[in-house]
Amino acid sequence: MEHAEIQVALDGLKSSVLKRVEGVETKLSTFDKALTEVEKKSNRPMPGKDDPSPEQKEYRAAFDAYVRKGRTDGLDELQRKAMNTQSDPNGGYLVMPEMDQTIDRIAETMGGLYAVANVKTIGTAKYEKMVKTAGMAMRRVADGATGGETTEPTFAKVAIEVFTGEVEPWINNETLEDAFNNIETDLADEAGIAFAEGGGSEFITGNGVGKSRGILSYTPIANANYTWGNLGYVVSGASGAFKTTSASVNPADALVDMVHALKAKYRSGAVWLMNDATAGIVRKLKDNDARHVWTDSLINGQPSLLLGYPVEIDDNMPDISAGSYSIAFGNFKRGYTIVNRTGTTLIRDNITSKGVTKFNFRRRFSAGVTHFEAIKILKFATS
Missing domain, CATH: 3.30.2320.10 (hypothetical protein PF0899 domain)
Structure with a gap:
Protein backbone atom coordinates (compact mmCIF):
# COMPACT_ATOMS: atom_id res chain seq x y z
CA MET A 1 0.00 0.00 0.00
CA GLU A 2 1.31 3.43 -0.95
CA HIS A 3 2.14 6.00 1.69
CA ALA A 4 -0.64 8.27 0.46
CA GLU A 5 -3.19 5.47 0.76
CA ILE A 6 -2.02 4.68 4.28
CA GLN A 7 -2.33 8.33 5.23
CA VAL A 8 -5.87 8.50 3.84
CA ALA A 9 -6.83 5.38 5.81
CA LEU A 10 -5.35 6.80 9.01
CA ASP A 11 -7.13 10.11 8.49
CA GLY A 12 -10.41 8.27 8.01
CA LEU A 13 -9.84 6.21 11.15
CA LYS A 14 -8.91 9.33 13.11
CA SER A 15 -12.04 11.11 11.94
CA SER A 16 -14.19 8.14 12.93
CA VAL A 17 -12.61 7.94 16.39
CA LEU A 18 -13.02 11.68 16.94
CA LYS A 19 -16.70 11.50 16.02
CA ARG A 20 -17.23 8.65 18.49
CA VAL A 21 -15.39 10.53 21.23
CA GLU A 22 -17.48 13.63 20.55
CA GLY A 23 -20.61 11.50 20.74
CA VAL A 24 -19.56 10.04 24.08
CA GLU A 25 -18.70 13.50 25.43
CA THR A 26 -22.09 14.83 24.31
CA LYS A 27 -23.87 11.97 26.09
CA LEU A 28 -21.78 12.49 29.23
CA SER A 29 -22.54 16.20 29.18
CA THR A 30 -26.26 15.50 28.82
CA PHE A 31 -26.10 12.94 31.63
CA ASP A 32 -24.18 15.35 33.86
CA LYS A 33 -26.78 18.09 33.31
CA ALA A 34 -29.60 15.68 34.07
CA LEU A 35 -27.84 14.46 37.21
CA THR A 36 -27.28 18.03 38.37
CA GLU A 37 -30.95 18.81 37.83
CA VAL A 38 -31.99 15.73 39.82
CA GLU A 39 -29.68 16.73 42.68
CA LYS A 40 -31.14 20.24 42.68
CA LYS A 41 -34.67 18.90 42.79
CA SER A 42 -33.90 16.36 45.49
CA ASN A 43 -32.46 19.05 47.73
CA ARG A 44 -35.13 21.63 47.00
CA PRO A 45 -38.36 21.66 49.01
CA MET A 46 -41.53 21.29 46.99
CA PRO A 47 -42.98 24.71 46.13
CA GLY A 48 -45.86 25.68 48.31
CA LYS A 49 -45.26 22.86 50.78
CA ASP A 50 -41.91 23.10 52.51
CA ASP A 51 -40.75 26.57 51.47
CA PRO A 52 -41.06 28.72 54.59
CA SER A 53 -43.18 31.81 54.21
CA PRO A 54 -41.81 35.24 55.21
CA GLU A 55 -43.92 35.00 58.39
CA GLN A 56 -42.44 31.58 59.21
CA LYS A 57 -38.90 32.84 58.63
CA GLU A 58 -39.57 35.78 60.93
CA TYR A 59 -41.06 33.48 63.56
CA ARG A 60 -38.05 31.16 63.31
CA ALA A 61 -35.70 34.04 64.07
CA ALA A 62 -37.89 35.19 66.97
CA PHE A 63 -38.13 31.64 68.31
CA ASP A 64 -34.34 31.28 68.25
CA ALA A 65 -34.07 34.52 70.26
CA TYR A 66 -36.57 33.09 72.75
CA VAL A 67 -34.61 29.85 73.12
CA ARG A 68 -31.24 31.53 73.53
CA LYS A 69 -32.10 34.71 75.42
CA GLY A 70 -35.69 34.39 76.60
CA ARG A 71 -36.80 37.32 74.45
CA THR A 72 -40.50 37.25 73.57
CA ASP A 73 -40.66 40.48 71.55
CA GLY A 74 -43.72 40.12 69.34
CA LEU A 75 -43.56 36.32 69.51
CA ASP A 76 -47.28 35.93 70.21
CA GLU A 77 -48.31 37.87 67.13
CA LEU A 78 -45.66 36.21 64.96
CA GLN A 79 -46.86 32.79 66.07
CA ARG A 80 -50.42 33.60 65.10
CA LYS A 81 -49.25 34.72 61.65
CA ALA A 82 -46.82 31.86 61.05
CA MET A 83 -48.76 28.96 62.55
CA ASN A 84 -52.34 30.17 62.06
CA THR A 85 -53.16 29.34 65.66
CA GLN A 86 -53.69 30.98 69.03
CA SER A 87 -50.76 31.28 71.42
CA ASP A 88 -50.79 31.32 75.18
CA PRO A 89 -47.66 32.69 76.89
CA ASN A 90 -48.58 30.82 80.07
CA GLY A 91 -48.83 27.54 78.20
CA GLY A 92 -45.66 28.03 76.20
CA TYR A 93 -44.92 28.68 72.55
CA LEU A 94 -45.33 26.23 69.71
CA VAL A 95 -41.97 24.85 68.60
CA MET A 96 -40.93 25.12 64.97
CA PRO A 97 -42.35 22.35 62.73
CA GLU A 98 -38.81 21.08 62.10
CA MET A 99 -38.36 20.43 65.84
CA ASP A 100 -41.70 18.62 65.97
CA GLN A 101 -40.67 16.44 63.03
CA THR A 102 -37.30 15.67 64.62
CA ILE A 103 -39.00 14.53 67.83
CA ASP A 104 -41.30 12.23 65.82
CA ARG A 105 -38.42 10.90 63.73
CA ILE A 106 -36.35 10.01 66.80
CA ALA A 107 -39.29 8.11 68.28
CA GLU A 108 -39.60 6.12 65.06
CA THR A 109 -35.90 5.39 64.62
CA MET A 110 -35.62 4.16 68.20
CA GLY A 111 -37.76 1.28 66.99
CA GLY A 112 -40.23 -0.70 69.00
CA LEU A 113 -43.97 -0.58 68.61
CA TYR A 114 -43.90 3.08 67.51
CA ALA A 115 -42.04 2.10 64.35
CA VAL A 116 -44.67 -0.41 63.20
CA ALA A 117 -47.90 1.11 64.57
CA ASN A 118 -50.37 3.40 62.83
CA VAL A 119 -49.23 6.91 63.84
CA LYS A 120 -51.72 9.72 63.26
CA THR A 121 -51.77 13.45 63.94
CA ILE A 122 -55.09 15.02 64.90
CA GLY A 123 -56.30 18.51 65.74
CA THR A 124 -58.79 17.52 68.45
CA ALA A 125 -58.61 16.06 71.95
CA LYS A 126 -59.92 12.63 70.95
CA TYR A 127 -59.52 10.18 68.09
CA GLU A 128 -62.59 8.10 67.26
CA LYS A 129 -63.03 5.35 64.71
CA MET A 130 -65.80 2.94 63.74
CA VAL A 131 -64.53 -0.59 63.13
CA LYS A 132 -66.60 -3.23 61.38
CA THR A 133 -66.57 -6.37 63.53
CA ALA A 134 -68.90 -8.46 61.35
CA GLY A 135 -70.03 -8.06 57.76
CA MET A 136 -73.32 -8.66 56.02
CA ALA A 137 -74.30 -12.23 55.22
CA MET A 138 -75.38 -13.18 51.70
CA ARG A 139 -78.31 -15.51 51.17
CA ARG A 140 -79.71 -17.27 48.12
CA VAL A 141 -83.12 -16.44 46.74
CA ALA A 142 -85.02 -19.09 44.79
CA ASP A 143 -86.56 -18.23 41.44
CA GLY A 144 -89.82 -16.42 41.99
CA ALA A 145 -89.27 -16.10 45.74
CA THR A 146 -89.42 -12.79 47.56
CA GLY A 147 -86.13 -11.58 48.96
CA GLY A 148 -85.77 -10.10 52.40
CA GLU A 149 -83.33 -8.35 54.66
CA THR A 150 -79.90 -9.85 55.12
CA THR A 151 -77.85 -9.67 58.29
CA GLU A 152 -76.65 -6.14 58.92
CA PRO A 153 -72.96 -5.46 59.55
CA THR A 154 -71.97 -4.73 63.13
CA PHE A 155 -69.63 -1.97 64.19
CA ALA A 156 -67.67 -1.08 67.31
CA LYS A 157 -66.48 2.40 68.16
CA VAL A 158 -62.94 2.81 69.43
CA ALA A 159 -61.82 6.08 70.99
CA ILE A 160 -58.40 7.32 72.06
CA GLU A 161 -58.27 10.40 74.27
CA VAL A 162 -54.99 12.31 74.19
CA PHE A 163 -53.17 13.23 77.40
CA THR A 164 -50.34 15.61 78.16
CA GLY A 165 -46.77 14.44 78.61
CA GLU A 166 -43.77 16.64 79.33
CA VAL A 167 -39.99 16.42 79.31
CA GLU A 168 -37.49 19.01 80.50
CA PRO A 169 -33.97 19.12 79.06
CA TRP A 170 -31.51 21.43 80.85
CA ILE A 171 -28.82 23.42 79.04
CA ASN A 172 -25.91 25.38 80.52
CA ASN A 173 -26.28 29.12 80.03
CA GLU A 174 -22.78 29.31 78.54
CA THR A 175 -23.90 26.96 75.77
CA LEU A 176 -26.87 29.18 75.00
CA GLU A 177 -24.58 32.18 74.68
CA ASP A 178 -22.48 30.45 72.01
CA ALA A 179 -24.09 31.30 68.68
CA PHE A 180 -22.26 28.45 66.93
CA ASN A 181 -24.15 25.75 68.85
CA ASN A 182 -27.27 24.38 67.17
CA ILE A 183 -29.47 24.62 70.24
CA GLU A 184 -32.71 23.69 68.49
CA THR A 185 -31.27 20.39 67.25
CA ASP A 186 -29.87 19.53 70.69
CA LEU A 187 -33.19 20.28 72.36
CA ALA A 188 -35.17 18.29 69.80
CA ASP A 189 -32.82 15.31 70.21
CA GLU A 190 -33.12 15.33 74.00
CA ALA A 191 -36.89 15.78 73.93
CA GLY A 192 -37.31 13.13 71.24
CA ILE A 193 -35.39 10.51 73.21
CA ALA A 194 -37.30 11.24 76.42
CA PHE A 195 -40.72 11.14 74.73
CA ALA A 196 -39.77 7.95 72.87
CA GLU A 197 -38.65 6.16 76.03
CA GLY A 198 -41.62 7.26 78.13
CA GLY A 199 -44.18 6.64 75.43
CA GLY A 200 -42.59 3.34 74.43
CA SER A 201 -43.17 1.86 77.87
CA GLU A 202 -46.81 2.98 77.85
CA PHE A 203 -47.45 1.44 74.43
CA ILE A 204 -46.75 -1.99 75.92
CA THR A 205 -48.02 -1.84 79.52
CA GLY A 206 -49.80 1.53 80.00
CA ASN A 207 -53.18 1.21 81.72
CA GLY A 208 -54.91 3.98 79.78
CA VAL A 209 -55.59 6.11 82.87
CA GLY A 210 -54.19 9.53 81.97
CA LYS A 211 -51.79 7.82 79.58
CA SER A 212 -51.62 5.47 76.60
CA ARG A 213 -53.11 2.00 76.86
CA GLY A 214 -50.57 -0.69 76.04
CA ILE A 215 -51.21 -3.87 74.09
CA LEU A 216 -50.63 -6.04 77.16
CA SER A 217 -53.15 -4.14 79.30
CA ARG A 334 -54.22 -1.94 61.48
CA GLY A 335 -54.29 -3.02 65.09
CA TYR A 336 -52.59 -0.31 67.17
CA THR A 337 -52.88 3.47 66.74
CA ILE A 338 -50.68 6.17 68.25
CA VAL A 339 -52.30 9.61 68.19
CA ASN A 340 -50.33 12.86 68.39
CA ARG A 341 -52.18 16.12 69.03
CA THR A 342 -50.90 18.83 66.70
CA GLY A 343 -48.19 21.05 68.14
CA THR A 344 -45.50 20.74 70.80
CA THR A 345 -45.18 23.68 73.20
CA LEU A 346 -42.07 24.97 74.92
CA ILE A 347 -41.66 26.97 78.14
CA ARG A 348 -38.26 28.48 78.95
CA ASP A 349 -37.15 28.78 82.58
CA ASN A 350 -33.81 30.36 83.51
CA ILE A 351 -34.87 31.41 87.01
CA THR A 352 -35.39 28.36 89.21
CA SER A 353 -31.90 26.84 88.80
CA LYS A 354 -28.74 28.92 88.76
CA GLY A 355 -26.45 28.52 85.75
CA VAL A 356 -28.82 26.46 83.64
CA THR A 357 -31.94 27.07 81.58
CA LYS A 358 -34.74 24.53 81.63
CA PHE A 359 -36.81 23.88 78.53
CA ASN A 360 -40.17 22.33 79.30
CA PHE A 361 -41.63 20.53 76.27
CA ARG A 362 -45.28 19.50 76.40
CA ARG A 363 -46.97 17.13 73.96
CA ARG A 364 -50.43 15.67 73.93
CA PHE A 365 -50.51 12.08 72.72
CA SER A 366 -51.94 8.68 73.50
CA ALA A 367 -52.43 5.25 71.98
CA GLY A 368 -54.50 2.12 72.08
CA VAL A 369 -55.64 -0.98 70.22
CA THR A 370 -57.98 -0.08 67.38
CA HIS A 371 -58.49 -3.55 65.89
Missing part, protein backbone atom coordinates in the same frame (compact mmCIF):
# COMPACT_ATOMS: atom_id res chain seq x y z
CA TYR A 218 -56.14 -5.61 77.47
CA THR A 219 -57.69 -8.80 78.80
CA PRO A 220 -56.07 -11.78 77.07
CA ILE A 221 -58.27 -14.69 76.04
CA ALA A 222 -57.49 -18.07 74.51
CA ASN A 223 -57.60 -17.52 70.78
CA ALA A 224 -60.17 -20.28 70.30
CA ASN A 225 -62.56 -18.20 72.43
CA TYR A 226 -61.65 -14.81 70.98
CA THR A 227 -64.16 -11.98 71.34
CA TRP A 228 -63.93 -8.30 70.38
CA GLY A 229 -62.25 -6.17 73.03
CA ASN A 230 -59.74 -8.87 74.00
CA LEU A 231 -56.46 -10.06 72.53
CA GLY A 232 -56.31 -13.71 71.56
CA TYR A 233 -53.36 -15.72 72.81
CA VAL A 234 -51.61 -18.95 71.86
CA VAL A 235 -49.68 -20.98 74.45
CA SER A 236 -46.05 -22.04 74.23
CA GLY A 237 -46.90 -25.39 75.81
CA ALA A 238 -44.59 -25.01 78.81
CA SER A 239 -44.57 -22.74 81.85
CA GLY A 240 -42.09 -19.91 81.35
CA ALA A 241 -40.46 -21.55 78.34
CA PHE A 242 -40.91 -23.14 74.96
CA LYS A 243 -41.53 -26.88 74.91
CA THR A 244 -38.51 -29.15 75.20
CA THR A 245 -37.40 -30.65 71.90
CA SER A 246 -38.08 -34.36 71.43
CA ALA A 247 -38.74 -36.81 68.63
CA SER A 248 -42.37 -35.68 68.49
CA VAL A 249 -42.14 -32.12 69.82
CA ASN A 250 -40.69 -29.02 68.19
CA PRO A 251 -40.71 -25.87 70.36
CA ALA A 252 -40.98 -23.67 67.26
CA ASP A 253 -44.44 -25.12 66.57
CA ALA A 254 -45.88 -22.56 68.99
CA LEU A 255 -44.68 -19.80 66.68
CA VAL A 256 -46.24 -21.55 63.69
CA ASP A 257 -49.51 -21.78 65.63
CA MET A 258 -49.27 -18.09 66.35
CA VAL A 259 -48.88 -17.19 62.68
CA HIS A 260 -52.01 -19.11 61.77
CA ALA A 261 -53.96 -17.77 64.74
CA LEU A 262 -53.84 -14.46 62.88
CA LYS A 263 -56.32 -14.38 60.01
CA ALA A 264 -54.74 -14.45 56.57
CA LYS A 265 -56.09 -11.00 55.68
CA TYR A 266 -53.93 -9.47 58.44
CA ARG A 267 -50.75 -11.45 57.75
CA SER A 268 -49.73 -9.21 54.87
CA GLY A 269 -47.82 -6.57 56.79
CA ALA A 270 -47.63 -8.59 60.01
CA VAL A 271 -44.62 -8.16 62.32
CA TRP A 272 -43.20 -9.97 65.36
CA LEU A 273 -42.63 -7.92 68.52
CA MET A 274 -40.36 -9.05 71.37
CA ASN A 275 -37.48 -7.82 73.51
CA ASP A 276 -33.83 -8.57 72.82
CA ALA A 277 -33.50 -11.29 75.46
CA THR A 278 -36.45 -13.17 73.99
CA ALA A 279 -35.02 -12.73 70.51
CA GLY A 280 -31.81 -14.40 71.70
CA ILE A 281 -33.82 -17.48 72.69
CA VAL A 282 -35.97 -17.56 69.56
CA ARG A 283 -32.94 -17.32 67.26
CA LYS A 284 -31.81 -20.75 68.44
CA LEU A 285 -35.04 -22.53 67.50
CA LYS A 286 -35.00 -24.86 64.48
CA ASP A 287 -37.58 -26.53 62.30
CA ASN A 288 -37.92 -30.29 61.82
CA ASP A 289 -35.18 -30.22 59.19
CA ALA A 290 -32.73 -28.62 61.65
CA ARG A 291 -32.93 -25.23 59.93
CA HIS A 292 -33.15 -22.11 62.05
CA VAL A 293 -36.57 -20.47 61.87
CA TRP A 294 -34.88 -17.09 62.36
CA THR A 295 -33.16 -15.56 59.30
CA ASP A 296 -30.72 -12.71 59.83
CA SER A 297 -31.02 -9.82 57.41
CA LEU A 298 -28.27 -9.50 54.81
CA ILE A 299 -29.18 -5.88 54.07
CA ASN A 300 -28.24 -3.08 56.43
CA GLY A 301 -31.31 -1.44 57.93
CA GLN A 302 -33.65 -4.30 57.06
CA PRO A 303 -35.15 -6.42 59.88
CA SER A 304 -34.45 -10.07 60.50
CA LEU A 305 -37.19 -12.54 59.59
CA LEU A 306 -38.93 -15.13 61.75
CA LEU A 307 -40.90 -17.68 59.74
CA GLY A 308 -40.80 -15.18 56.90
CA TYR A 309 -42.11 -12.18 58.87
CA PRO A 310 -40.08 -9.15 60.08
CA VAL A 311 -38.99 -8.91 63.71
CA GLU A 312 -39.15 -5.62 65.62
CA ILE A 313 -37.22 -5.44 68.88
CA ASP A 314 -38.96 -3.58 71.70
CA ASP A 315 -37.25 -3.89 75.07
CA ASN A 316 -40.43 -2.81 76.82
CA MET A 317 -41.84 -6.26 76.10
CA PRO A 318 -41.47 -8.54 79.17
CA ASP A 319 -38.85 -11.26 79.54
CA ILE A 320 -40.02 -14.85 79.30
CA SER A 321 -41.32 -16.09 82.65
CA ALA A 322 -44.15 -18.26 83.94
CA GLY A 323 -47.38 -17.03 82.39
CA SER A 324 -45.75 -14.07 80.63
CA TYR A 325 -46.95 -12.62 77.34
CA SER A 326 -43.54 -12.01 75.84
CA ILE A 327 -44.14 -12.19 72.09
CA ALA A 328 -46.73 -10.40 69.98
CA PHE A 329 -47.50 -11.01 66.33
CA GLY A 330 -49.81 -8.91 64.25
CA ASN A 331 -50.52 -6.23 61.74
CA PHE A 332 -49.90 -3.28 64.03
CA LYS A 333 -50.62 -0.74 61.29
CA PHE A 372 -58.36 -6.49 68.28
CA GLU A 373 -58.44 -9.14 65.54
CA ALA A 374 -55.18 -7.88 64.06
CA ILE A 375 -52.91 -8.71 67.05
CA LYS A 376 -52.10 -12.04 68.74
CA ILE A 377 -49.85 -12.73 71.74
CA LEU A 378 -47.90 -15.76 72.94
CA LYS A 379 -48.43 -16.90 76.52
CA PHE A 380 -45.60 -18.90 78.07
CA ALA A 381 -47.80 -21.45 79.80
CA THR A 382 -49.61 -24.71 79.18
CA SER A 383 -53.08 -23.14 79.05
